[in-house]
Amino acid sequence: MNSDLPSYKIETIRKPARIFLMGGGTLEGTFFLSPISPSLKGPETVLDLLTDERSYLPFETDQCKVILVQKTNIVKILLEEAIPHTVGPTKQTHITVWFVDQSSLEGWLSFMMPVSHSRVSDFLNSAGEFFYLHGTGATYVVNRRHVSFVELLDEP
Numbered sequence: 001m002n003s004d005l006p007s008y009k010i011e012t013i014r015k016p017a018r019i020f021l022m023g024g025g026t027l028e029g030t031f032f033l034s035p036i037s038p039s040l041k042g043p044e045t046v047l048d049l050l051t052d053e054r055s056y057l058p059f060e061t062d063q064c065k066v067i068l069v070q071k072t073n074i075v076k077i078l079l080e081e082a083i084p085h086t087v088g089p090t091k092q093t094h095i096t097v098w099f100v101d102q103s104s105l106e107g108w109l110s111f112m113m114p115v116s117h118s119r120v121s122d123f124l125n126s127a128g129e130f131f132y133l134h135g136t137g138a139t140y141v142v143n144r145r146h147v148s149f150v151e152l153l154d155e156p
Contacts, residue, residue, distance in 0.1 A: 034048035107135040
C-alpha cells in the first residue's frame with residue numbers, strides 16, 4: 001500500500017449482537033453504526049441500519065471476519081445492550097410473536113400511534129420491516145416478514 005496516500009477512517013460505533021437467520025443459523029458479532037442517526041437525535045441504531053435501503057449489511061463475526069448479511073434472511077436479532085422502551089406517550093402491549101419456523105418470542109411491544117389507530121394490528125401494518133420487542137433484560141429486533149402471527153397477552 002502506498003504510504004503517500006492519506007488514510008481515511010470512518011468513525012463507527014460497534015454494537016454487539018446475535019443474528020438469528022432463516023434455516024436456524026446464528027451469527028455472533030458486531031454491527032458498525034454511525035455516530036449520527038439519519039432519523040433521530042443521537043447515534044444510529046441497529047433499527048436505523050435495518051430500515052435503510054441497503055440489502056446487505058456489514059457485520060463483523062466473533063472470528064474477526066467482516067461479512068455482508070442479507071437483511072431478508074434475518075429472522076431476529078438479540079441486542080447485547082438492552083434498548084429502553086420508547087419514552088413519551090406510548091402504548092405498551094404484552095405479546096408473543098410466533099415465527100414461521102414455529103418458534104416464539106414473548107415480550108413487550110412499545111409504539112406511538114394516533115389514538116384512532118392505536119391497536120397492535122395498526123402498528124404492525126404500518127411499521128417498517130423490523131420492530132423492537134423488549135423481553136426481560138433483553139431487546140430483540142424482529143423481522144415481521146418471518147412472523148406467522150402475533151398473540152396478544154394483555155388485550156381482550
